Amino acid sequence: MKILIVEDNEKLILELETFLHEEGFLCEKAENVAKALEKVSIYSYDLIVLDIGLPDGSGLDVLKRVKEVDPDTGILILSAKNSIDDKIVGLDLGADDYITKPFHKAELNARVRSILRRKKFEGNNVMTINEIMLDIQSKEVKINGEVLKLTPKEYELLLYFIYNRKRVLTKESIAEHLWEDNIDLADSFDFIYSHIKNLRKKMLKAGCADYIRSVYGVGYKFDLDR
Template identity: 50%
Template sequence: MKILIIEDEVDLRETIKESLLKEQYVVETASDYATAFEKVSIYDYDCILLDIMLPNGNGLDLLEELKRTGKSENVIIISAKNSLDDKVKGLALGADDYLTKPFHIAELTARIKAVLRRKNFKGKDCIEEANLILDIQERTLLVNHQNVHLNKKEFDILNYFLSNKNRLITKTALAEYVWGDHIDQADNFDFIYYQIKNLRKKLEEANAQISIETVYGIGYKLTEK
């Protein structure tokens, strides 16, 4: 799961980031309007935490852009402004939730998980496909009710494939989703190949009834056997 924190207050931004990293999320940040606009224009996120008061811009204007591109339903507004008008406008623009500062990180995390369940898993904590059960909250995989150990990246890759079954996933899209904007520092996609190779081996050894097919020169596709 990839989350973008749009917040100009350094201490709060870093506190939220560290907390979400501990929850095994891929986390990116933006501290001003221009950076945030660039990120949401280029990348897709499972959840966006959006402050209203930003340097060089207003978060509600950014929310209008997200609504125009169909990306506003996964936004949680985090703001020091406890204004009813701002709440009404934010929710009308498609924001999923509105949290007033100061707040407890535990409450924010709970709201993020609720957004992710509604957006990606139809309110459920697990994805069930063929003879697999992927538990998103516990980050576990069961195949034929037997636990299969996955490292963090393998879990995130499988989660992404299961959420996009039968869709062609390009190497670039997969890398951006699992590694975030740090992917810009990579020279090639060899690291994806090795993670996919290890994941395939574990799935085959567990007799999983799915396969990750290579579409040469483009990427991968998950299909049921």
């Protein structure tokens, strides 16, 4: 799962980034409105942790832009203790939840996971699709009841396929989602093929149907009709 943290406090953004990485999330950061708008225009995110009071404007402008380009993105507002109006406006604009500073990391984690469950997994921690069972809390995958051992990247790749199973995914979108904006430094996307090949091989060996379909000239699709 990929998260963008929009926050101008350097100490807090580092703490949030470190904590969310430890919880298994891919994280990027933006310290102001301009940087955040640039990122959401180029990349897609599962969730944005969004401070409202930023040095060059309001985080509400970022919220509005996100809802224009990708309305399914989850939004968790970081608000100051007495900023009731910001919370109300943010929720009216489509934010999913808010958390008031200062907050405990455990509460942040709970709210982040709650939003992702609602947005991606219909409110559940466990998703079952045919012979595949995926637990987003424990990050455990089972095929026909047997645990499938995956690398962290393979797990994130399968997760990305599953919650985008009705869409064709380009190599670029897969690379950006799994390797963050560092992917701009890559010479090619050939390594994507290797990760997909390894994931498919493990799933087939475990007795899973071959759901990962190559779409010529475009990318890949998780196709349950195969």
